[in-house]
Amino acid sequence: MIKWFSNLKVRYQLLIGMIFITFAALILISQLSYTYFYRRNTSEVLKKAESSVHMAGASLSSQFNSLSTATNHLLVNEPFPQMISDINNRNFTGYAKYFSEITSLTEPFLQNHDLVSNVLICGEDKIVFSPSSLGISNYFDKLFPEDIWSYPQINVLPTRHSSSFRQGDVIPIAYPVSSNLTTSSLIYRDQPGGRKARFLLLIDTAQIRAYFERMSNRYTYCMYLADENGNPLDLSKDQYPDFFLPEIKTWISREESTAAGTVRQGPEELFLTMEPVSFCNLKVVHVTRKSALLGDTKELRSFFILVWFACFLASVLLSLALSNLLTRNLKTLSKIIEKINDSTYQKRTEFPHTDEISLLGIQLNRMYDTIQLQLEQIKEEERKKARAEIQMMSEQINPHFLYNTLECIHFQVLNGHGQTAGEMLESLGRYLRTTLNVGKTFVSVEKEVEHVTLYMEIMNRHSASGIQFKADVDPSLKDLLVMKVLLQPLAENCIKHGFSGMVTGFEPVPPQIIISVTSAGNGRIRIQVSDNGKGIDIKKASALMRAESPESKNHFGLHNIYKRLQTCYGGQAIISFTSIPYLENSIIIEIPVNPTGS
Template identity: 30%
Template sequence: MKLKLNKHWSRHFKDSSLIRKIRFIILTVSVLLLSLILLLTFFIYQSAIRSREVARGQRAAYNAASSLDTSVSNIIDRFIAICGSQKFTQLVGQIQQDPAQESSITNSLQTELNDLSNCSYLVSSALIISADLAHSYAPYRVPLRLAAADQFSHAELADTSGVTLLSSRTNPFYTSMAALPLVIPVNLSNGFAEISVGDASPIAYVVLYLDQTKLLTSLDLTSNGSDAYQYDLITTDGHYLTAVDQSAQIDGKLDQEVLNRLKVSQQQAQVGSAQIQGQTAVLYMPLEIGHASLLIHIARQSFMDFLGSARYSLLLAAGILLLIILAISLFMRRYVTDPLKHLVRIVAQIKEGRYHKKQPARSRDEVGQLLDAINSMNDTIQEQMRQIKREEAAKYRTELKLLTEQINPHFLYNTLEEIQSEVVRQDAAAAGNMIQYLAEYLRIGLSSGADLIPITSELRHASAYVNIMNQRFGQSILFMYKIDPELRDQLILKTILQPLIENAIRHGMGIDAPGMQVSVPTIEVDFKRGDNQTILVAVIDNGSGFDASQLEQSLSAALPAEGQHVGLNNVYRRLITFYGQDHIKMRFNSIPYYQNRVSLEIQTGSHNAG
């Protein structure tokens, strides 16, 4: 009974609509994935990974802040040692009294400036500027490329009190380097130079440019270069001094909630924390020097890296999920994709003309119904194609016959009239020759109804026509031909030379067109083998010539006017009808009374012409 039910259900599912199959599969996959996601989410949030990662981040924050405080403190100690001399005090006094003595003061400060530039690996360069930003005193070893007024504003420097770290900007000595200016305001008190603190107006500012790249790299090293942590420096009011991770920024400033926690943490001298944008944790630590705080962004990936024993559970869940997806994929392939691929193969066979045996439908769903429709459509298409081929063959034979018959009547009547005249004149020899020429002309032209004749027969047909025209009009046209030996038995569409020769005689040798008499009128026909089963035909005469552009226009005319190269148009239409328009090329070139050439290029490979 159970086996019977399974067979019944399988048959029912196979015959159900394709959309129902797809919906069932999607629903199954969605339920399984949702259940798995809920299970994994519950497991992860029940673990202690989050708190453990934040604790590690706090230790990293303490280490990084301590390292940075130590580095800045060492820089300040070196500053005091370098600038705590009587000489430096005197130079500060000169800046106060006459800052315009820029060259002299700069020259005297070279030792101090060079020592300051080398006081720490974080310091890339040093600069002393007057309080009004009008004068700068820089070391000679590197040229100053940016003026102080282009780097600082009066308001920005006025807000400094004691040693202050300003936001990142271009290093005025190395413009490709980003630097953090460590500004030390200097004043005179009791005959000594001192760091200005509070509201006292400084005489000058000593600016030490900290290499931002080295500074951030040194912070990374405190956490062993872990990619899980990214560091930023901010001011006490939340503005960014560096901008490595922009995820927590709003117009270059921390969100107000984060800023409030930062202030609380500064007051309590501990690491503050906040969650920003989902799983990303932000930790911050106030610095002792520079009126700045340190921010650490803990990336989401770091939580996954420390899941510990949960990795095995995840691998197990992933394996189960993979097996489920594999089973569903096999199910979809058997009942959805394989039938569709079968239809695609059938359609491809129909397209290539290889579908000869009908494939019966395996089910009664939409795929089976579509296969029945394709079979029916293929039968209809094949019958229509056979009908079209029959109609095209009949149309082709009719058109070719009509074009061939257009050549003969007018010429035949005139020739018979000429024979009659010779009989009346009792010129038996002339009449006999004309009858012989005409018989040869008609025998080859009719060819028992065949469309193709050997090239040698075509040449005899053209020769008979020239002989008839010579006798009718009292001409002495010399007819010559050349043919490649391999083309002697080559079949070609019949009676294509006669209209071309007729055009040369009537329009170039004074029969229908006036012109200078040619002493030795000559017509030459040349047959050569070209490339790729191509036959090259040339009809050459030494008559009065023709207008090549006019002849080219006559080829494209649907019905040329009387006397406008009707025969030439007829030959071209017959050729393209038989061989195809892409396989026929006709060219014209005329040098009157020397060489007038009509060239034909026939690609016989397009038609079984031999």
């Protein structure tokens, strides 16, 4: 990834870098803002929940304590002590009398306490006294399926439906009561050996639920009343099964004072706030679901997403504009360098500004001018050096060839062959005129062919080689200029390496050298020098030709030609070899029609 990024253009590096920084900044700001608002909202909701349960706990504590005091005052008035004593002592007479007297006492009590929907007085025989009915023995087991006689103290029971009184759901508060007529005292416990009696306050569940609804806020999932074991008292399991689970009940039963905490229920997380009620260890519980808090932040999240996309789009556009602005001069510099590499930088690009990149461009122009001047000086020196080197190499004469030719002429003179000696002197003079032509690097094809022809005439005169020589030149090419002394070293190479060691008269065919000058197309000339000698070691010839210095003077001619071709034509000159021993061995040279040094 880093390598890929490093290979990008600066423009795209800046663009990607700025977009990445903007993207990261937006993500960070959005996440921090979302987290901040969520936590603040959660904190406010929990504070409201704490305030609500505190007020509800205090209010219910006051109401239940007031109700308990009123219940004490009610039960000490006749006929309640006598009725409770009769129940304790198994005396079951005078129920009708009790009914009318109880009714007159409980009506003001029920009117003054809205939470209480009815009261009941019952014994273990399930005979019930109530202002609404003389007896509900048949319905007692349905109304109280639990064993209410096993509770030794005041106990609040969970809500249930009271259809016999047409009063809806009620929460029973069971008072264990005993009466001692001798001492005229009322005791809230069971007398040993006597029958048990219970005074039951039926609290209207709807009133409790309505009160909790008023104390709730829009984040409240549920607010309810629980006993000391965490069992909901004003809720049914069918409506709110979550609050009857062991996790929540355990948390409620564990806390004894005002507390707040969380309980996870499956995928949902519940925020619980609890406040104790100073009556029978009751507790007010407030529950908020985390999903409700998150739901409230959905609008905030949508807002952040919208703002994020708008800012991101704006940052992309601004990044494009900024990257173009910052890399504009870099593009200009890149184009200048590209033109310099292609040798097409003719018109100078001006940089009117004074920023760092513009100053770099100005310095680049100055450096280019300096380099161009230095290159011209170097080229001029190289041209002079090349001319001198070419002139030196092209004017080198094989001393053995010259000595042998002069001795041959001398021999012809001594033997009285004056005409032959004269012809040899004429050929040698014409040959040396081309070789020693100072100041010229290039001659016409016709002159170069004439030069090698004279060389072959001289060689055949002073030796018994008898080499057949043929030059085939395209008439349209005879006036074109080629490097001077190109063909003679190649012909000499054929004689020296192709025919050396061969016994005259025993060859399969007479030795011959053929020179061909033709067009190679695309403005190039093809020169081929062939012989039918022993053959060419192409690999060795190529290596010796391109070596810095020839292995021996025996290979000087080929090496000399290669160096002079490279100096005159550069990389445009190509030399190749083909070899079929005793049939055709060729050195092929391709050069441009117009040499650069002419």
